[in-house]
Amino acid sequence: MIMNDTLTSDVIGRRVSVNGECATVRFYGTVPPVAGLWLGVEWDNPERGKHDGSHGGTVYFKCSHPTGGSFIRPHKANFGVDFLTALRDRYEDEPEDDAKKQIVTIGNIPVETIGFGSVIKKQSQLSELRDISLRSCAVSCSGDKGDIASTCPNIRVVNLSQNLLSAWEEVTDIAEQLRHLEVLDLSENKLRFPLGSPAPVGTFAALKVLVLNRTGVTWAEVLHCAQGWPALEELYLKSNNISISERPADVLQLVRLLDLSSNQSIDENQLFLIAYLPRLERLILGDIGISSLHFPDAGVGCKTAMFPSLQSLVLDDNRISQWSVINELDKLQSLHSLSCLRNPLTVGSEAKTHLQFIIAKIGQLRTLNRCEIRPEERRGAELDYRKAFGKEWKEAGGHQDPDQDRPSEAFLAAHPRYQALCRKYGAPEDGELKTQQPFLLKNQLLTLKINCPDRPDQKALEKQLPDSMTIQKVKGLLSRLLKVPVSDLLLAYESPKMPGREIELENDQQSLQFYSVENGDCLLVRW
Amino acid sequence: QRECLSIHVGQAGIQIGDACWELYCLEHGIHPDGFILDNRKDQLESAETEHMDASFNTFFCETRAGKHVPRALFIDLEPTVIDGIRTGKHRSLFHPEQLVSGKEDAANNYARGHYSLGSEIIDLVLERIRKLAEQCSGLQGFLIFRSLGGGTGSGFTSLLMEHLSIQYGRKTKLEFSVYPAPRISTAVVEPYNSILTTHFTLENSDCTFMVDNEALYDICHHKLGVERPSYTIINRLIGQAVSSITASLRFEGPLNVDLNEFQTNLVPYPRIHFPMTAFAPIISADNAYHKDFSVADITTACFEVSNQLVKCDPRLGKYMACCLLYRGDVVPKDVNAAIAAMKSRNSVQFVDWCPTGFKVGINSQPPMTMPGGEMAKVQQAVCMLSNTTAVVEAWARLNHKFDLMYAKKAFLHWYIREGMEEEEFSEARKDLACLEKDYEEVGQSF
Numbered sequence: 008m009i010m011n012d013t014l015t016s017d018v019i020g021r022r023v024s025v026n027g028e029c030a031t032v033r034f035y036g037t038v039p040p041v042a043g044l045w046l047g048v049e050w051d052n053p054e055r056g057k058h059d060g061s062h063g064g065t066v067y068f069k070c071s072h073p074t075g076g077s078f079i080r081p082h083k084a085n086f087g088v089d090f091l092t093a094l095r096d097r098y099e100d101e102p103e104d105d106a107k108k109q110i111v112t113i114g115n116i117p118v119e120t121i122g123f124g125s126v127i128k129k130q131s132q133l134s135e136l137r138d139i140s141l142r143s144c145a146v147s148c149s150g151d152k153g154d155i156a157s158t159c160p161n162i163r164v165v166n167l168s169q170n171l172l173s174a175w176e177e178v179t180d181i182a183e184q185l186r187h188l189e190v191l192d193l194s195e196n197k198l199r200f201p202l203g204s205p206a207p208v209g210t211f212a213a214l215k216v217l218v219l220n221r222t223g224v225t226w227a228e229v230l231h232c233a234q235g236w237p238a239l240e241e242l243y244l245k246s247n248n249i250s251i252s253e254r255p256a257d258v259l260q261l262v263r264l265l266d267l268s269s270n271q272s273i274d275e276n277q278l279f280l281i282a283y284l285p286r287l288e289r290l291i292l293g294d295i296g297i298s299s300l301h302f303p304d305a306g307v308g309c310k311t312a313m314f315p316s317l318q319s320l321v322l323d324d325n326r327i328s329q330w331s332v333i334n335e336l337d338k339l340q341s342l343h344s345l346s347c348l349r350n351p352l353t354v355g356s357e358a359k360t361h362l363q364f365i366i367a368k369i370g371q372l373r374t375l376n377r378c379e380i381r382p383e384e385r386r387g388a389e390l391d392y393r394k395a396f397g398k399e400w401k402e403a404g405g406h407q408d409p410d411q412d413r414p415s416e417a418f419l420a421a422h423p424r425y426q427a428l429c430r431k432y433g434a435p436e437d438g439e440l441k442t443q444q445p446f447l448l449k450n451q452l453l454t455l456k457i458n459c460p461d462r463p464d465q466k467a468l469e470k471q472l473p474d475s476m477t478i479q480k481v482k483g484l485l486s487r488l489l490k491v492p493v494s495d496l497l498l499a500y501e502s503p504k505m506p507g508r509e510i511e512l513e514n515d516q517q518s519l520q521f522y523s524v525e526n527g528d529c530l531l532v533r534w
Numbered sequence: 535q536r537e538c539l540s541i542h543v544g545q546a547g548i549q550i551g552d553a554c555w556e557l558y559c560l561e562h563g564i565h566p567d568g569f570i571l572d573n574r575k576d577q578l579e580s581a582e583t584e585h586m587d588a589s590f591n592t593f594f595c596e597t598r599a600g601k602h603v604p605r606a607l608f609i610d611l612e613p614t615v616i617d618g619i620r621t622g623k624h625r626s627l628f629h630p631e632q633l634v635s636g637k638e639d640a641a642n643n644y645a646r647g648h649y650s651l652g653s654e655i656i657d658l659v660l661e662r663i664r665k666l667a668e669q670c671s672g673l674q675g676f677l678i679f680r681s682l683g684g685g686t687g688s689g690f691t692s693l694l695m696e697h698l699s700i701q702y703g704r705k706t707k708l709e710f711s712v713y714p715a716p717r718i719s720t721a722v723v724e725p726y727n728s729i730l731t732t733h734f735t736l737e738n739s740d741c742t743f744m745v746d747n748e749a750l751y752d753i754c755h756h757k758l759g760v761e762r763p764s765y766t767i768i769n770r771l772i773g774q775a776v777s778s779i780t781a782s783l784r785f786e787g788p789l790n791v792d793l794n795e796f797q798t799n800l801v802p803y804p805r806i807h808f809p810m811t812a813f814a815p816i817i818s819a820d821n822a823y824h825k826d827f828s829v830a831d832i833t834t835a836c837f838e839v840s841n842q843l844v845k846c847d848p849r850l851g852k853y854m855a856c857c858l859l860y861r862g863d864v865v866p867k868d869v870n871a872a873i874a875a876m877k878s879r880n881s882v883q884f885v886d887w888c889p890t891g892f893k894v895g896i897n898s899q900p901p902m903t904m905p906g907g908e909m910a911k912v913q914q915a916v917c918m919l920s921n922t923t924a925v926v927e928a929w930a931r932l933n934h935k936f937d938l939m940y941a942k943k944a945f946l947h948w949y950i951r952e953g954m955e956e957e958e959f960s961e962a963r964k965d966l967a968c969l970e971k972d973y974e975e976v977g978q979s980f
Contacts, residue, residue: 097865111874113892114884118873121895122788123866130865138900140863140913142826166913168826192823218823243823291820321820377760
């Protein structure tokens with residue numbers, strides 16, 4: 008529908024489409040020296056225009072971008088249609104007679120549409136329509152009052168995304184006539200929100216799902232209008248450059264799902280303002296540029312009172328690189344599903360290990376990155392985590408004996424669940440914590456003292472011997488050193504770890520390692 | 535009344551059945567206990583919707599108390615999986631007699647499922663089916679859900695199908711079969727079981743919709759962002775496909791309104807009855823309302839390999855038949871425009887002699903998803919069923935795996951021990967080789 012010269016000044020602020028591109032009207036009037044009337048528009052696409060609203064030195068209107076504006080002739084702008092016209096256009100159709108119908112082929116086979124006639128007939132009964140989509144139908148207003156209510160009152164689900172609605176009043180005019188409206192998608196309509204009372208009482212009484220992605224809405228506007236959404240359960244606010252500025256005091260109390268993805272202005276402190284929504288179960292914070300999170304009301308290892316019902320949290324595409332964030336998430340009471348794909352912490356060569364650590368750090372997590380965590384997987388992850396940080400734990404004051412177990416504050420802050428894991432699986436044994444020494448020959452050599460207890464005049468010797476050396480070979484060496492025949496030698500050893508106790512090395516075929524001879528022990532030679 | 539009986543055999547069949555009936559209940563507004571949700575009740579009482587009532591009675595039987603009981607039978611040779619249903623969310627939905635379990639499982643062995651253990655339970659199963667059939671005024675046929683690789687799914691199903699053909703001669707039998715995938719293989723002998731059961735069931739089945747676990751895994755990974763899908767998610771995906779395929783049987787719809795029509799529209803020759811399924815859109819719940827898929831988008835998506843439920847490349851084969859089933863808020867104008875604008879449509883190749891052509895239908899019932907599930911709810915969806923010669927790739931792969939093991943007679947003793955003979959193997963393999971040739975022949979030009 009194209010307007011003619013009977014435009015009035017209330018055309019300012021209206022949304023229009025010009026050859027498929029959407030814009031907002033900012034000016035209407037003459038632009039000397041050219042004759043005739045012009046519309047000054049600010050395009051949605053900031054590079055589409057020629058200027059920023061000024062021409063020939065005069066400022067006619069303002070744009071936020073230097074190439075965001077243009078002047079166009081009014082007849083070139085499509086001001087859109089009203090709701091019912093768009094509805095009729097889409098759903099009321101004449102079944103085509105075969106003569107008129109163009110045969111479409113796929114491959115070389117004609118496409119046979121079955122039963123389209125009855126579908127068209129059924130859909131034409133506008134009063135029966137319940138679930139409709141008017142996406143990209145250039146809807147700009149609600150039309151005459153009462154028409155919608157008398158034509159299609161049973162509509163429950165409406166997709167009005169990507170249309171030409173310019174003000175919230177137009178939306179309420181439509182919604183007021185759809186008493187059963189449950190789902191409303193208004194994405195990509197740049198709406199102006201009212202300062203006064205938002206809507207007549209009862210307008211959105213049944214509304215459960217509201218989608219306002221890419222509408223430019225602000226948080227204050229959301230809260231202001233939310234008074235009229237008493238039954239709202241799901242709210243989608245993606246890509247609105249929202250900053251959460253206040254707590255939703257008496258509104259949004261039944262909201263179970265909140266999508267705030269791609270709002271880069273949100274930071275962790277703003278999240279405190281929505282932390283007390285009592286029913287919030289699912290929070291989508293993908294792509295908001297967040298790198299840290301903290302719940303100051305809870306100490307290490309305690310549960311926070313914030314987000315009490317939150318079961319599912321999406322933190323994909325953010326800048327999380329610190330383990331402290333994961334530690335904080337363990338403080339959430341009800342969290343059992345976390346998605347944190349494409350964060351610095353979860354990509355790269357260590358990704359798989361890090362995902363295991365996340366499982367270990369958040370005890371009640373049942374789903375990570377949309378994958379179910381099986382009990383065996385949790386067990387493995389927790390055991391690995393306990394082992395991986397065992398050395399650090401010991402060095403920080405940890406001990407297998409509970410009376411002596413006093414790991415430092417710093418350690419507990421970095422590993423809040425460590426104590427719990429020790430209680431669950433037992434404290435890690437020292438043997439588990441030994442790091443493998445690199446296989447160098449010098450690491451395999453035992454430095455041993457050699458004593459001859461029956462020959463006090465014989466000097467004590469010290470030798471370095473590999474632990475794989477057999478007793479027979481040791482005897483051979485000692486025979487040459489002490490000038491005693493091999494068959495006369497009797498070997499034993501004692502260890503400073505077990506003073507006073509001698510262990511005989513009786514089997515010539517066995518190695519020093521077999522007898523657990525260790526570095527610093529003393530060989531006792533008798534003949 | 536044109537009732538359909540669903541029979542779910544073995545672990546795969548039962549767990550898919552669980553997902554399907556869960557979804558059907560959601561779509562028809564039935565509570566997990568079998569009673570209709572209140573707000574829908576008013577609808578059903580109005581004269582106009584009597585017709586709708588009649589449609590869903592194809593799948594549900596209404597008792598005098600007003601409870602809606604699925605026309606279904608669940609069978610397994612061991613009790614664990616069925617116990618899951620007996621104690622699960624839908625335990626009150628089914629009558630205890632609809633859940634049949636044995637004591638000892640088939641151990642991934644076709645022979646146990648078909649001969650030793652299967653023969654012990656077949657009479658009971660047939661009796662239960664008889665009872666369900668008696669509740670029908672005009673039974674059209676059976677929908678059988680099973681895996682090809684498992685012991686019960688392969689062995690018992692082939693036994694059952696044989697008996698059904700004898701007892702219910704002319705009733706249509708449609709299968710939903712899970713084709714084994716190497717990546718999630720649970721048993722090495724899956725190729726044996728699959729070839730044996732396919733050979734045996736080939737002449738007893740009228741149309742088999744295959745789903746390939748590997749294709750499903752890829753869909754979960756690439757479209758739903760789930761790197762390691764659980765069976766729950768996979769089965770819900772299959773449930774969506776099955777729901778689309780059976781939508782016209784359960785709701786008023788123009789295309790494929792009865793089981794016979796599936797055959798007429800999709801099966802040109804009795805043995806060439808393995809249509810491929812593709813559907814769109816598949817969107818993760820985390821991306822709900824982030825992107826919009828137009829009718830044109832989802833139509834094109836059906837022709838993409840990544841939306842198919844069986845891994846094969848239709849561009850390498852020829853189509854013999856094709857059905858596009860749109861679902862939800864879809865207007866005929868959009869469908870016509872979408873098809874006319876489809877860029878790839880001229881690269882789609884049909885056989886020279888194509889009898890059935892390309893059929894398109896719309897079912898206005900909106901697609902639904904399980905709340906809290908992995909997939910986002912959408913307003914429009916489409917399911918494409920196509921009989922393409924490219925599906926022979928799946929058989930070729932399986933035959934090859936069979937050959938590798940059979941050449942060494944590997945694992946054969948497990949089957950012979952249960953009473954099978956080597957001849958049955960070679961016979962089955964020959965039949966499948968013939969099937970490959972049949973496909974080749976139908977694809978040739980004159």
